[in-house]
Amino acid sequence: MSALLQLTCFQMLIYAGMWIAGWVIVGEERRAVLHWLGFNLLLAVGLGLVSLRPAGDPWLTVVLANLVLAGAFLLLYRGGALFLRLPTRDVEATMLMLSCAAFAVWTGPVPTGPGWVHPGAATAALIGWVLLAASWRSRGALAEQFGPRTAWVALAPQVVYGIVQGIRAWQIFTLNASVVQLQTQSASNQALVYVSMLSAAVFNLVFMFLIVLRLMGRLTYMVEHDGLTGLLNRRAIETLLEREWVRWRRMGQPFTVMALDLDHFKQINDRWGHPAGDAVLRSTASLLRREVREVDSVGRVGGEEFLVLMPGCAPASAAYVAERLRGVLRARPVDVGAAEPVTVTGSIGVAAVESTDIDLEHLLRRADAALYLAKAQGRDRVVCAAAASGPVPATPVPAI
Ligand SMILES: Nc1nc2c(ncn2[C@@H]2O[C@H](COP(=O)(O)OP(=O)(O)OP(=O)(O)O)[C@@H](O)[C@H]2O)c(=O)[nH]1
Structure with a gap:
C-alpha cells in the first residue's frame, strides 16, 4: 500500500514538473497554472505523508495529511475558477477548510473508542463537494468557451471522482474505525488509490488540453483580427468576400460592399x-x-480604411446604411485627450454586386472608385457605384 502511494506521489511530482514548464510557456493563464502546480505538489505531500503510516506520527500522517489533501482540491477548484473567469468563492473555501481542520483536530488521529470518526471522512466529503460544485458551477462557462462536447469531456471525470469521494466519505462515517484501520491494504483502499491516480491523470490532461485549446483560439483570433481595433483584418474579410462571391455566382445571393476612409486622418x-x-x-x-x-462583417483593410460586407443587402438599403454611418460618424466627436473632442468625418463608396462584375476584384475596384469620387467631391459623403460594363481602372488618388 505504501509503495503504491509513493508511486502516486511520484506521479503528482511529474505533473507538477509539467505545470512548471506550462507556467514558463503560457502568459495570461499563469495564475491558474500556479494553482494546478500547487494542487499536484500538495497531493504529492499529502500522499507522501499518508504513505508513512502507520510508522509516522499520526498527527502528521493522518491529520496533517488529510488537511493537505483537502487544500490541494481547493487549489484545483480555485485554479479552474480563475481559468474560466468565474468567482473564486474564497469565503466558502476558507469555511470548508476551517471546518475540515476543526473536525480533524476534534476527532484526533487515532481511535478513541466507539463512535470515533477518521478525519479522512471530512476530507473526502470536502473533495466530493468541491468537485461536484466546481462541475456544476463551471458547466456554463466551459460550454460557452469551449463548446458543449469539450465541457462534457472536462467535467465527466470530475463528477465521477466527486461521487467516488462522496461515497468514500459516507463509508468512513459509517465505518467502525476503531476496529478497521483505513490505512490497511483493503480492496476498497487500493481501489481508491487507483481511481485517484487515474483521476489525477485525467484532471491534469484535461486542464492542459483546455489551455492548449485556449491558446489555439487566441492564435486564430490574432491571425484573423486587427490588433488595434479588434476588427477583421484584410485577410479575414477577403476570405468572407470570396465566400460571398461564390454564393452570388452559384445561388444569385446578392451582397454589397462599403469602403470607408476617414477624412484628413x-x-x-x-x-x-x-x-x-x-x-x-x-x-x-x-x-x-x-x-x-449582425450578419454584416467589418474589417480594417488599411491605415484608416475600413470595409463592410453586407450580405443580402439591396443597393438602396446599402446607400441608406452608408448615409446613416456617415451621419453618426460626424455627429459623434471623439475624445482624444485634447481640450475639445475631435469631429471625425469619413468618405464612403458603396458597390452592390452586379452581373457585369467580372470577378470580386472588379467589384472592389468599383467600391474604391466610388470612395475616391466621394473624396474628390469634397469628402464626408457617400457615393454609390454605378454598374460597370467594362473593366474598372485602378483608382487614382484625388488631389487634396
Ligand atoms: N494613429 C494611427 N495612424 C495610422 C495608422 N495607420 C496609418 N496611419 C496614418 O494614417 C494616415 C493616412 O493618411 P492619408 O493616406 O494621407 O489619408 P488622410 O490624411 O486621411 O487623407 P484623405 O484620406 O485623403 O482624406 C497616415 O498619416 C498614416 O501614418 C494607425 O494604425 N494608427
Whole structure:
C-alpha cells in the first residue's frame, strides 16, 4: 500500500514538473497554472505523508495529511475558477477548510473508542463537494468557451471522482474505525488509490488540453483580427468576400460592399499625436460594429480604411446604411485627450454586386472608385457605384 502511494506521489511530482514548464510557456493563464502546480505538489505531500503510516506520527500522517489533501482540491477548484473567469468563492473555501481542520483536530488521529470518526471522512466529503460544485458551477462557462462536447469531456471525470469521494466519505462515517484501520491494504483502499491516480491523470490532461485549446483560439483570433481595433483584418474579410462571391455566382445571393476612409486622418495624427489617431480608429471601429447588422462583417483593410460586407443587402438599403454611418460618424466627436473632442468625418463608396462584375476584384475596384469620387467631391459623403460594363481602372488618388 505504501509503495503504491509513493508511486502516486511520484506521479503528482511529474505533473507538477509539467505545470512548471506550462507556467514558463503560457502568459495570461499563469495564475491558474500556479494553482494546478500547487494542487499536484500538495497531493504529492499529502500522499507522501499518508504513505508513512502507520510508522509516522499520526498527527502528521493522518491529520496533517488529510488537511493537505483537502487544500490541494481547493487549489484545483480555485485554479479552474480563475481559468474560466468565474468567482473564486474564497469565503466558502476558507469555511470548508476551517471546518475540515476543526473536525480533524476534534476527532484526533487515532481511535478513541466507539463512535470515533477518521478525519479522512471530512476530507473526502470536502473533495466530493468541491468537485461536484466546481462541475456544476463551471458547466456554463466551459460550454460557452469551449463548446458543449469539450465541457462534457472536462467535467465527466470530475463528477465521477466527486461521487467516488462522496461515497468514500459516507463509508468512513459509517465505518467502525476503531476496529478497521483505513490505512490497511483493503480492496476498497487500493481501489481508491487507483481511481485517484487515474483521476489525477485525467484532471491534469484535461486542464492542459483546455489551455492548449485556449491558446489555439487566441492564435486564430490574432491571425484573423486587427490588433488595434479588434476588427477583421484584410485577410479575414477577403476570405468572407470570396465566400460571398461564390454564393452570388452559384445561388444569385446578392451582397454589397462599403469602403470607408476617414477624412484628413493624417492631420489628426500630426496635430494630436499617434495615440489620438489610434483612439479615433478604435472609436470608428466600435461605431461601425454597433451600427451594422449582425450578419454584416467589418474589417480594417488599411491605415484608416475600413470595409463592410453586407450580405443580402439591396443597393438602396446599402446607400441608406452608408448615409446613416456617415451621419453618426460626424455627429459623434471623439475624445482624444485634447481640450475639445475631435469631429471625425469619413468618405464612403458603396458597390452592390452586379452581373457585369467580372470577378470580386472588379467589384472592389468599383467600391474604391466610388470612395475616391466621394473624396474628390469634397469628402464626408457617400457615393454609390454605378454598374460597370467594362473593366474598372485602378483608382487614382484625388488631389487634396
Ligand atoms: N494613429 C494611427 N495612424 C495610422 C495608422 N495607420 C496609418 N496611419 C496614418 O494614417 C494616415 C493616412 O493618411 P492619408 O493616406 O494621407 O489619408 P488622410 O490624411 O486621411 O487623407 P484623405 O484620406 O485623403 O482624406 C497616415 O498619416 C498614416 O501614418 C494607425 O494604425 N494608427
